[in-house]
Amino acid sequence: MTRKTKRLRRVELATPGSSEKMMAKAAASKADMVFLDLEDAVAPKEKVAARQKIVEALKGLDWTGKTRCVRINDLQTEWAYEDIIHVVEHAHAHLDLIMIPKVMRATDVEFVDTLLTQIEKKLKTDRRIGLEVLIEEVDAMIHVEEIAKASSRLEALIYGVGDYSASQGIDLASIGGPNGYPGDIWHYGRHKITIAARSAGIDAIDGPFGNFNDAETYSEECRRARLLGMVGKWAIHPAQIDPALQAFSPKQADVDAAREMIAAYSEAERQGLGAITFKGEMIDAATVRIVRNIVEKADLIGM
Structure with missing residues (x-):
């Protein structure tokens, strides 16, 4: 299958959409891609206001050399559809990707694709917004192959190990360091997601590592992901940008x-x-x- 739009995704920097200060720092960072977050990083009472803050950041900051992405809220919430409508209608020309969290099946991706198509028809533009999706539920892992081929807009699958751990019942103590498991506890998920992504001609991205002060373990997680064919990893803090760039750049x-x-x-x-x-x-x-x-x-x- 022909590959979709080719973008650098060595590091995807998570940035709260409610913080003008952090969005400005993200725009000035060395990250290949920045996703402005409306989901987990934004308190419920701030979610509606954060949409316009994101629009203003996308239109007002210098994003030269970066892929610009917005993570919307879970499709099962009250906010998701208006996240898409507000951000895309007001900043379409300044946005490259929408990230969909907690995708369960291909129909979730198809819903967002259809809504984007309607908005782009309204705007009378041929410029298409791409999609990335988070695989962070056991249902999603079961259906990952169909999810990977759900839309021609889809460019990447991301392994969201935090929510995935909750979904599978993995102990909190097992996340982010030595856990007694005889091997890499994330190996199966990384492997399955990467196979599905490669089959669909899209990218596989490793998700977050919470302890941003532990550069050594973060770098090891990057190495393990790269060995399986993943092309990048999330950074939840600017301190993780350089290790990810180093790990996912060839010598x-x-x-x-x-x-x-x-x-x-x-x-x-x-x-x-x-x-x-x-x-x-x-x-x-x-x-x-x-x-x-x-x-x-x-x-x-x-x-």
Whole structure:
């Protein structure tokens, strides 16, 4: 399946939509993507007012080089549909993505897609807002393959381990550090989400890590996610931006080697060869396919 819009998602910075100060700092940060939050980071009594604060931040701040996203409230709440209508109608040209929390099934994504289509028709624009969804309920994990292919707007699946833990009954003590589990407690979920995302031609993103003072463990969680094919991770605090950028950016030496390998294999193909020796190792089409992922990420970064 053809990949959707390609964006850098090495780090997605969570930012409360009720705080003008934090949104200004987010716009000036090094994060690839910033999502302005209307859900968990905003108290119920502040949710309606936060919509307009987000609109003003999207239109008034300098977001150069960043993907701009808004996380709406859960579709089962009273706020979700007006979150979409208000933010999109007032800041459509300044917004790239809507993030949908607590998706359960493909129909949840289809609902938001339909509403966005109606708004864009009203605005008479061909510019389409993309979608990201959070996989943070056991029902969502069961239906993740159909969710991943629910809409042509969908660009990424995110593993929301906090709410997911509550949904599955995982103890709070198991989150964010050593827990006695014989292995990586998040391995299955990360693996399943990444497979579903790759099959749909979209990105897989690892979710939040709560202790922003523990850079070592955060970096390890980034490494584990990257090894499975995830392309980035959330940052709940600016202190997590640099570790995520480092973890999900290829090293220049690896990029150079990948490009050299691809060039060598392309020349071999022109000579009718199916496998060649490259710097003492046998490489073939499968090898080149793997390293193309490095080059694709490097191209997005500008390396």
